[in-house]
Structures are given as C-alpha cells and as structure tokens.
Amino acid sequence: MIGRGKDKTARREGASQSRADLRDRYNGWLRHHRLSAADSLFRVLDNPLASILTWLVMGIALALPVGLNLALDNVGRLSASWDNPAQVSLFLSEDVTPERARELVAEFAGRDDVADTQFLPRERALQEFSALSGFADVLASLDENPLPDLILVSPEDAAGQTAVAALAEEMRAMPEVTEAVLDMAWLQRLNSLLDLCRRLVYVVGGLLLLGVALILGNTIRLAIESRREEIVVVKLVGGSNAFARRPFLYTGLWYGVGGGVCAAVLVAMALWYLRQPVGELALLYQSNYQLQGLGVMGALNLVILGGLLGLVGAWVAVARHLVNIQPR
Amino acid sequence: MISFDRVSKRYEEGHDALRDVSFTIDRDELVFLTGHSGAGKSTMLRLIMLMERPSRGQVIVDGHNTAKVGSRGVPRHRRNIGVVFQNHQLLFDRPVFDNVALPLIIAGYDHREVGRRVRAALDKVGLLKRERALPVTLSGGEQQRVGIARAVVGRPKILLADEPTGNLDPALSAEIMQLFEEFNQVGVTVVIASHDLVLISRLHHRILTLRDGRLLTGSAS
Numbered sequence: 001m002i003g004r005g006k007d008k009t010a011r012r013e014g015a016s017q018s019r020a021d022l023r024d025r026y027n028g029w030l031r032h033h034r035l036s037a038a039d040s041l042f043r044v045l046d047n048p049l050a051s052i053l054t055w056l057v058m059g060i061a062l063a064l065p066v067g068l069n070l071a072l073d074n075v076g077r078l079s080a081s082w083d084n085p086a087q088v089s090l091f092l093s094e095d096v097t098p099e100r101a102r103e104l105v106a107e108f109a110g111r112d113d114v115a116d117t118q119f120l121p122r123e124r125a126l127q128e129f130s131a132l133s134g135f136a137d138v139l140a141s142l143d144e145n146p147l148p149d150l151i152l153v154s155p156e157d158a159a160g161q162t163a164v165a166a167l168a169e170e171m172r173a174m175p176e177v178t179e180a181v182l183d184m185a186w187l188q189r190l191n192s193l194l195d196l197c198r199r200l201v202y203v204v205g206g207l208l209l210l211g212v213a214l215i216l217g218n219t220i221r222l223a224i225e226s227r228r229e230e231i232v233v234v235k236l237v238g239g240s241n242a243f244a245r246r247p248f249l250y251t252g253l254w255y256g257v258g259g260g261v262c263a264a265v266l267v268a269m270a271l272w273y274l275r276q277p278v279g280e281l282a283l284l285y286q287s288n289y290q291l292q293g294l295g296v297m298g299a300l301n302l303v304i305l306g307g308l309l310g311l312v313g314a315w316v317a318v319a320r321h322l323v324n325i326q327p328r
Numbered sequence: 329m330i331s332f333d334r335v336s337k338r339y340e341e342g343h344d345a346l347r348d349v350s351f352t353i354d355r356d357e358l359v360f361l362t363g364h365s366g367a368g369k370s371t372m373l374r375l376i377m378l379m380e381r382p383s384r385g386q387v388i389v390d391g392h393n394t395a396k397v398g399s400r401g402v403p404r405h406r407r408n409i410g411v412v413f414q415n416h417q418l419l420f421d422r423p424v425f426d427n428v429a430l431p432l433i434i435a436g437y438d439h440r441e442v443g444r445r446v447r448a449a450l451d452k453v454g455l456l457k458r459e460r461a462l463p464v465t466l467s468g469g470e471q472q473r474v475g476i477a478r479a480v481v482g483r484p485k486i487l488l489a490d491e492p493t494g495n496l497d498p499a500l501s502a503e504i505m506q507l508f509e510e511f512n513q514v515g516v517t518v519v520i521a522s523h524d525l526v527l528i529s530r531l532h533h534r535i536l537t538l539r540d541g542r543l544l545t546g547s548a549s
C-alpha cells in the first residue's frame with residue numbers, strides 16, 4: 001500500500017514536473033523568438049544601405065502588380081456605372097394600333113424587371129428626327145412617315161447583363177415587336193478587355209511575387225553563408241535546426257515587411273501624382289469621379305503580404321542551405 | 329557513463345579511424361585519451377557527441393544507445409555534453425558573455441538565470457572581468473578558458489576536451505588541467521584527448537592509448 005501510495009505521489013510529481021518542464025520549454029521557446037526577432041531587426045537596421053536596397057527591390061516588385069490591379073479596379077468601378085445598358089429600344093411593327101401600343105407600354109411597366117418605360121409615337125419621332133437631324137426638307141417630301149413607333153424600356157438597375165439580354169430577347173419574340181436593340185456590344189468588349197488585363201496583371205503579378213521570393217531567398221542565402229561559422233557553433237553546442245533557422249526567418253520577415261511598406265508608399269505616391277489630372281478629366285466629363293486608393297486595410301494587407309513573401313523566401317533558402325551546414 | 333562496445337569507424341574514403349574498440353568510462357571518472365595524431369582520438373570524441381556514427385559496434389552515452397538517437401535527437405544529446413574544442417569554436421563577433429551564454433540561450437533559460445550562470449562559469453575560469461571583451465582581444469589561453477566556461481555553463485554530465493592544452497605553455501596547461509580536475513571532483517565525467525604525455529602522466533588518471541585506431545592500454549578501469 002505504502003509502496004503504491006509513494007508510486008502515485010512520484011507519478012504526480014512526475015506529471016507536474018513535466019508540466020513545469022513543458023511551461024519552461026514554452027517560455028524558453030518564446031524568449032528565443034523575441035530574441036531572434038530583435039536580433040534580426042538590429043542586423044537589418046545595422047546595414048541600412050543594403051537593407052534599403054532590398055526593401056526597394058521588394059517594394060517595386062510588389063507595387064507594380066498591386067498598382068496595376070488598383071488601376072483596373074478604378075476602371076472597373078467607372079464602367080460599373082454603365083454596366084446595365086440604360087435602355088432597350090423596341091421598334092413596333094407598323095400594323096400595331098396606338099391603343100395596342102399603349103397597352104404594351106402599360107404591360108411592360110408592370111413587370112418586375114423593368115424600372116421605367118417611355119413611349120415615343122412615330123409622329124413625335126418624326127418631329128424630333130426632323131428637328132435634330134437637319135433633314136426636315138427631305139422628310140417633309142416623303143409621302144408617309146418611315147419611322148416606327150418606339151418604346152424605350154429601362155431595365156431594373158440590379159439586373160445583370162445576361163438578364164437584360166434575356167429581357168430584350170423575350171420582347172423581340174413578341175409579334176408586335178419588329179426589332180429590339182440593345183447596345184451593349186461595346187460594353188462587352190470593354191469588359192472582356194478589362195478581364196484580359198486583369199488576367200495579365202495576375203500573371204505578371206504572380207511572376208513578380210515569385211521573383212521577390214527568390215530575391216529574398218538569395219539575400220537570406222548570403223546571410224546564412226556569412227554566418228556559417230556561427231551556425232556550426234550553434235549546432236555543436238546543441239542548437240536544433242529550428243533554433244538556427246529562427247533568426248533567418250525573422251530576417252526574411254523584416255525584409256518582407258519593409259518591402260510591403262515601401263510598396264504601399266510607392267502606390268500612394270503614384271496615386272497622389274495621378275489624382276489631380278484624373279480629377280480634372282472627370283470634371284470635363286461632368287463627373288465627380290475620384291481615384292480610389294489602397295486604404296488603410298489595403299496597405300496593411302500589402303505589408304502582411306510582403307511579410308509572408310519574406311517568410312516564404314527565407315524558408316526556401318533556409319531549408320536548402322541550413323541543413324547542409326553541419327559541423328565537420 | 330560512456331561505453332564503447334566493439335566500435336569501428338571507417339570513413340567513406342576507406343580510412344579506418346577506429347578498429348574494434350571497447351571500453352567503459354564510469355560516472356565521476358576523468359580519463360585521458362592519447363595517441364599520435366590520426367590515431368583516432370578525435371573520432372572517438374566525435375562519436376560520443378554524435379558528429380559521427382560508428383560503422384560497427386555500439387556507443388552508449390549516459391545509458392542511451394546512440395544508434396537510437398535520430399538526427400532530431402542529436403541537439404538534445406549534445407546539450408548534455410560539454411565540449412572544449414581544439415580550435416575553440418568561439419563566435420568572434422560576440423563578446424565573451426554571449427559566447428558563454430549560448431548553450432543556456434539554446435536551452436531556453438531566462439536572462440536572469442543566464443546572467444547568474446554565465447558569471448559563475450566565467451568566475452570559475454578567472455575571466456569574470458572580461459565578459460564584455462571580444463574573443464579576438466583575448467590570448468590563446470584566455471580563449472581556451474572561454475571555451476571551457478561555455479562547455480560547463482549548462483552543467484553537463486559529461487565534459488569532452490580535444491587537445492585543450494594544444495598551444496599553451498606548460499604552466500598554463502597545468503592550470504587548465506587543474507580546472508578539469510575540479511569539474512571532475514564535482515561529479516562531471518571528463519574525457520580529455522591530449523598528446524601531452526609528460527603532462528598527463530603526472531596526473532594520476534586512467535589513460536586510454538590509441539594507435540592506428542586500436543586501443544592499446546586502459547580498456548579496463
């Protein structure tokens with residue numbers, strides 16, 4: 001009994017000992033993270049010229065795709081206001097009576113996907129056309145009015161391109177309608193052009209990000225080489241690979257974060273440079289359109305992205321080079 | 329504490345560094361390892377601290393069969409062994425204090441404990457006043473003592489030394505040896521590789537003699 005009791009106590013002590021051990025190890029691990037982070041930051045700041053160059057390289061490589069993407073966002077935002085063609089023009093056949101035409105107008109106006117309708121009788125159309133076109137004489141000489149009745153249908157704002165196209169198709173199929181004109185071809189062209197540009201930006205951006213990671217990997221490789229002796233000593237006195245790796249990962253992180261900050265500043269500067277002419281241009285078009293910047297969250301994301309890239313680059317370099325450094 | 333059982337080590341280029349070596353070193357023992365250069369002294373130390381693996385045979389350190397220690401276990405294994413290197417292996421861009429503190433930082437001690445232990449170790453080797461000095465400003469003997477302080481600061485059970493008196497004059501060498509004896513007296517197993525036969529034969533400890541990778545004397549304690 002006594003023996004078992006003692007055994008239990010011992011085991012409890014063992015358990016609390018191992019818990020304490022675990023806590024100690026956790027604290028030690030945390031401490032080394034703090035130490036490595038601070039030490040790496042000092043090393044990065046200690047060599048300002050080289051660090052600034054690395055930051056700039058990263059900043060430019062990050063700013064290019066981010067800036068282009070931002071430009072596309074702005075164009076996209078501008079074209080979003082035209083995203084729904086304002087109107088479908090329905091030309092009615094000649095044998096539709098004015099009464100039937102008014103019935104149709106009322107019918108369209110009652111639909112959920114139609115915001116507004118406007119009826120333009122052929123007589124008024126002729127008046128407007130002769131007034132505006134300058135062909136009044138020619139038109140007056142005609143025996144009869146060549147223009148059909150016209151109904152202008154404005155779709156609901158929320159309706160997308162396909163819904164509007166479907167609406168136009170449906171109306172075209174009606175026997176009273178000879179032609180339904182939906183002028184959205186140019187918008188489709190613009191949108192597919194924007195889509196193409198976006199994809200190009202993604203490809204170029206992906207390549208640039210890869211380049212950034214590789215540049216950083218190389219920088220970290222040089223840092224590892226210059227501290228080879230130190231790594232050997234650390235391994236000799238019982239430092240694990242993780243321990244030896246930590247300062248370099250933090251170096252990568254600091255380079256990345258600095259690069260992200262540089263990129264955010266570069267993008268902000270470019271926007272500031274463009275803001276005035278864009279404003280003037282918008283004013284000429286009677287618009288109060290303004291360039292949209294990165295914003296605080298965007299800038300923060302950019303810094304985080306830079307940091308992550310730095311970590312990835314450092315990790316690749318460390319994984320390739322650190323393990324090979326063994327005491328001989 | 330350390331036992332070799334029919335250990336052989338053949339390097340990849342075909343050179344036999346150790347051939348069929350067996351011996352046991354007890355806890356609290358201080359043992360000298362001697363032989364001409366290339367006889368296998370360093371290989372033996374490297375096998376104990378797992379810088380090398382034996383080609384045949386078993387190396388048992390502190391009750392653990394080193395064959396069972398995987399590459400992930402090597403750092404932990406090394407933390408239980410203090411090593412004094414022939415070429416010191418100091419960090420020359422860091423002051424003495426940081427050099428000695430390194431094993432404690434690796435083990436994760438908090439900075440107060442690190443400071444206490446490092447100063448105790450530096451005091452022991454007589455370099456307390458040089459803790460802010462860079463190693464390059466120290467003499468060879470002082471650098472060696474920094475190496476010793478670093479080896480003992482983590483209070484290892486085993487202390488290995490590879491030619492610790494290699495470039496030192498006899499008086500300094502005797503001082504260093506006395507340091508090792510003091511560590512041994514507080515319960516550390518000490519293995520010193522040295523070819524300074526005059527010095528080590530004056531000290532009365534077991535001597536393992538190697539020649540061409542074979543153990544000539546001292547296999548029984």
